[in-house]
Amino acid sequence: MNILEATTKTVDGLVNIAKGMYTVVKHTTRDPITTAYPHTMPELYPRSRHRLALNVDPDTGEHLCIACKQCERVCPDACISVIPHDTVKAKSTQFYIDHGLCMFCGLCTEVCPTDCIINTVDFEMSEETREDLVYDIRKLTLTQSQSREYFKLKEYKTKSQKEAEKAAAAAAKAAEAPAAIDPAKEEACKVTLQKMLAKVKAGV
Amino acid sequence: MSSKFINNNLLSNYHPRTKYYHYTALGQAFAFFVLAAVWITIVFSAAAGGGITFAWLLPWVLFKFGVELGLSAEIVRQTAEVLAYLAPTVTVATIIPVNALFMVLCERKFLALLTVRTGPTDVGPNGFLQTLADALKLLFKEDTTPAKADALLFTLAPALFFAPAMVVFMPLLSVASNNLGIFATTNLDIGLIFVIGLASLGTMSLVMEGWASNNKYSLMGGLRAASQAISYEIPMVLALIAIILMSGSMNLVEVSDSQAGGLSMWNIFGNGLIENIPNLFASTQASRELGLLSLGLVSLCVLLFIIFITASTAEVNRIPFDIPEAESELVSGFNTECSGMKFALFFLAEYTNLFIASGVAAVLFLGGSHLPISLAAENALYSNLSHIAISLPLVGDINGLLADVNLVWVLTSLVFITKIYLMFLLAIWIRATLPRLRQDQLMEFGWKYLIPLTLAIIFIMTILLEVLGR
Numbered sequence: 141m142n143i144l145e146a147t148t149k150t151v152d153g154l155v156n157i158a159k160g161m162y163t164v165v166k167h168t169t170r171d172p173i174t175t176a177y178p179h180t181m182p183e184l185y186p187r188s189r190h191r192l193a194l195n196v197d198p199d200t201g202e203h204l205c206i207a208c209k210q211c212e213r214v215c216p217d218a219c220i221s222v223i224p225h226d227t228v229k230a231k232s233t234q235f236y237i238d239h240g241l242c243m244f245c246g247l248c249t250e251v252c253p254t255d256c257i258i259n260t261v262d263f264e265m266s267e268e269t270r271e272d273l274v275y276d277i278r279k280l281t282l283t284q285s286q287s288r289e290y291f292k293l294k295e296y297k298t299k300s301q302k303e304a305e306k307a308a309a310a311a312a313k314a315a316e317a318p319a320a321i322d323p324a325k326e327e328a329c330k331v332t333l334q335k336m337l338a339k340v341k342a343g344v
Numbered sequence: 345m346s347s348k349f350i351n352n353n354l355l356s357n358y359h360p361r362t363k364y365y366h367y368t369a370l371g372q373a374f375a376f377f378v379l380a381a382v383w384i385t386i387v388f389s390a391a392a393g394g395g396i397t398f399a400w401l402l403p404w405v406l407f408k409f410g411v412e413l414g415l416s417a418e419i420v421r422q423t424a425e426v427l428a429y430l431a432p433t434v435t436v437a438t439i440i441p442v443n444a445l446f447m448v449l450c451e452r453k454f455l456a457l458l459t460v461r462t463g464p465t466d467v468g469p470n471g472f473l474q475t476l477a478d479a480l481k482l483l484f485k486e487d488t489t490p491a492k493a494d495a496l497l498f499t500l501a502p503a504l505f506f507a508p509a510m511v512v513f514m515p516l517l518s519v520a521s522n523n524l525g526i527f528a529t530t531n532l533d534i535g536l537i538f539v540i541g542l543a544s545l546g547t548m549s550l551v552m553e554g555w556a557s558n559n560k561y562s563l564m565g566g567l568r569a570a571s572q573a574i575s576y577e578i579p580m581v582l583a584l585i586a587i588i589l590m591s592g593s594m595n596l597v598e599v600s601d602s603q604a605g606g607l608s609m610w611n612i613f614g615n616g617l618i619e620n621i622p623n624l625f626a627s628t629q630a631s632r633e634l635g636l637l638s639l640g641l642v643s644l645c646v647l648l649f650i651i652f653i654t655a656s657t658a659e660v661n662r663i664p665f666d667i668p669e670a671e672s673e674l675v676s677g678f679n680t681e682c683s684g685m686k687f688a689l690f691f692l693a694e695y696t697n698l699f700i701a702s703g704v705a706a707v708l709f710l711g712g713s714h715l716p717i718s719l720a721a722e723n724a725l726y727s728n729l730s731h732i733a734i735s736l737p738l739v740g741d742i743n744g745l746l747a748d749v750n751l752v753w754v755l756t757s758l759v760f761i762t763k764i765y766l767m768f769l770l771a772i773w774i775r776a777t778l779p780r781l782r783q784d785q786l787m788e789f790g791w792k793y794l795i796p797l798t799l800a801i802i803f804i805m806t807i808l809l810e811v812l813g814r
Contacts, residue, residue: 150793154650157778164458164777172462 186293189244189259192237194280198288199300203281204256206230211248211257217241220248235280239265240273255296375470376453383446384761388754390438399431399526431526436513441479444695448475450765451772458776485684490558493681497556502682502689504549508542509696515539516703519596519712522756535596536584539704540577543659546697547573550668550678553690557681565677568783569668572658575790576665580655582798583648586805587708590615590645590814596704600712605719612649612709614642617812634812641808644801649709651798653770656701658790660694662771664778667786702767703760710763713756726752 175182184190195204207224219241223234248257260282267273282290291298297305403424410420449464449472456463464471489495515538518524518531532538547569554566590611591599603609608618621642623635658665669677679690706712715722730750781789 146793150797160777161773164773167460168457170460172456172460174461176462176465 184261184263186261187259188261189246189249190263191239191260191265192242192244192248192275192280193258193260193282193290194235194277195256195258195282195287195290196284198284198291198298201284203231204254205232205235206254206256207232208253210251210253214247214251216245216247217243232277235277236274237280238274240270255291255294258290258294260290372470375472379449379472383442384758387439387442387446388757390442391435394434394438395431395526398434399428402427428526429529432514432517432530433510435517435527436510440510440513440696441692443699444692445475445479447695447699447768448478448691450768451775454769454772455776458773479688482684482688487684487686488681490681493558494556497552498681499686501549501553501556502686502693504552505546506689506693506696508545509693509700512539512542512700513696515596516700516707516760519600519703519707520757520760521753522713523597524753531595531597533595536588536594536599536704539596539700540581540584543697543700544573544577546693553682554678557678559681561674561676562678562680565668565670565674565680568670568674569661569678571783572661572665572668572786572790575787576655576658576794579651579790579794579798580659582795582802583652583655584708586644586648586798586802587611589802589805589809596707596712600707600714603711604714604722607711607716610709610711610716612645614638614645615814618642637808637812641805641812644805644808645709647797648801649705651794651801652705652708653767653774655794656705657771657774658786660697660701662698663775664780665786666780667783670780672780698768698771699764702764702771705767706760706763710767712763713760715755715759725755729755 196202197204205222207222207230209222209224212218212220212222219238221234221236222232223236225231225233244259246259249259252258265273290296406415406420406424406427410423411417415423452474453463453471464474467474467477489498514527514530515532515535517527521527523531550569551566554562554564554569557563587599588594591602593599593602599611603611603615607613609616617638620634620638623631624639626632626635661668667673669679671677674680679687682690715725717725729752732751
């Protein structure tokens with residue numbers, strides 16, 4: 141290796157190191173990318189799938205579960221058990237979810253007709269025993285304000301909103317006038333009918 | 345909620361959060377400034393307290409009461425003398441642990457800043473007590489020795505690694521304290537040789553530890569440490585020789601004093617020759633030649649600085665030259681089997697070595713303990729400070745060491761420590777930037793590039809200095 145090549149290589153190396161060091165120094169102005177997790181909670185997407193919970197109606201506060209058992213049927217891990225009320229229709233007395241079995245696939249939330257069962261954004265579910273991971277209806281059900289928040293986050297519609305929309309749609313349909321039939325077209329229809337009837341007679 | 349992200353603090357039934365404060369950038373800077381001030385105060389009072397206790401208080405007590413207690417005058421004098429000359433040791437012994445704690449904290453915080461993290465935040469205000477907690481933890485840990493290890497060497501090695509670091513620290517005391525009386529014994533005429541000679545002793549104990557651990561990773565680490573030390577000692581010493589040529593002295597205090605009188609007098613800027621560079625555009629031929637020669641010498645000095653930084657980074661086993669403890673290859677290298685205080689001693693000595701390397705670089709290239717102001721201004725500052733002289737009651741002939749104690753040492757120490765910490769920050773910056781070298785790359789870089797380059801620099805520098813008549 142001649143002197144010139146060695147010199148060029150040395151200078152090149154020094155320049156590259158200087159570039160690298162400049163890049164590193166530029167990073168000092170950025171905010172830390174790490175978070176102090178136990179102290180500050182990570183920010184999650186509203187539709188991230190974590191602990192399961194049951195909604196109440198955000199307006200009236202009544203429980204949304206109608207004991208249709210669709211979630212129980214669709215659950216791949218069979219971790220949900222719904223126990224319907226003995227006498228009252230569309231009401232569940234008890235609702236068990238074993239979070240130790242749950243794999244947070246979110247299928248139950250998709251089949252739920254009343255948007256009752258949802259995945260919340262709370263992922264801290266450590267308990268002392270496995271039995272504690274089986275949540276009952278009292279532990280699962282959210283408060284009215286939490287339900288309202290989740291309905292907003294997940295863009296669900298409440299019962300009253302749905303009814304209002306239904307009423308609005310009906311009103312719109314009623315308001316729409318029946319369209320007038322074109323007389324020429326009506327004439328053509330009559331001609332066709334006559335032809336068909338004639339064919340029938342001829343056939344007989 | 346308009347934000348794309350949501351925070352589940354409000355939406356969780358089960359886990360209430362305590363309030364958590366995170367400092368802003370300005371708050372961090374202010375907190376660090378306060379910490380540095382507190383630390384400087386602690387270090388200075390500890391060092392001064394230790395030094396003065398041994399250099400003055402104990403001899404004074406001896407002289408005052410020794411004879412009354414029945415000791416002969418000769419014994420009193422000799423004991424007092426020994427005590428007085430122990431002052432630098434005591435000072436170093438008090439400075440090193442406090443200093444290493446602060447250095448580790450600095451390193452963790454600044455490395456975090458450079459790599460977009462936060463560093464320690466939990467222990468103490470803004471995590472500032474983290475290293476203290478670590479040190480306490482290490483004190484309480486069990487000190488294990490592997491079953492088939494050579495117990496004697498295994499235990500001896502950390503101490504042997506720490507001892508040279510402590511001794512090599514001492515010549516820096518006389519530089520930092522502006523040749524203060526109680527540190528008179530540390531002002532060595534062979535200062536640089538002393539530093540180089542003793543600093544390389546530490547490597548022996550790394551090999552010793554690697555062998556005694558009876559662990560293949562430790563042994564590899566020790567051998568690597570030895571090969572690295574041999575390879576990089578040479579360019580480092582050669583760089584030192586070039587500086588000795590320029591300063592004409594091996595005494596650290598004299599090298600430092602030769603750079604007094606402004607930024608341009610620093611050795612990194614050619615010891616005043618940088619002022620001749622505008623002569624390149626002068627009218628006369630002789631003037632232009634002077635300018636050209638000066639430019640050559642100044643660029644050589646900058647190159648020497650870079651070489652010295654590189655070689656001393658390798659000497660103190662830091663990234664990008666930390667192959668003796670390359671954690672991705674050798675678990676933890678030579679200290680794989682160490683726990684508790686053995687590990688703590690290695691850790692302490694490594695950071696002290698880094699501090700010493702930064703100190704030597706500051707003395708050799710960055711003007712030592714001198715402010716970058718003109719000589720007249722500096723002398724005026726010193727004379728102002730020396731009005732605040734401390735007059736201790738002197739007894740016997742030992743206390744001549746304390747004849748002219750004034751507060752100049754505070755200023756010079758502050759300047760020196762600032763320069764050392766600037767070099768330390770540079771080392772952190774290098775650590776944050778460069779990846780680790782492979783063993784063969786390291787050897788190749790040392791032997792095939794650095795050593796020939798430094799030899800060539802010495803050769804050219806000698807000629808240039810002769811031509812320039814310095």
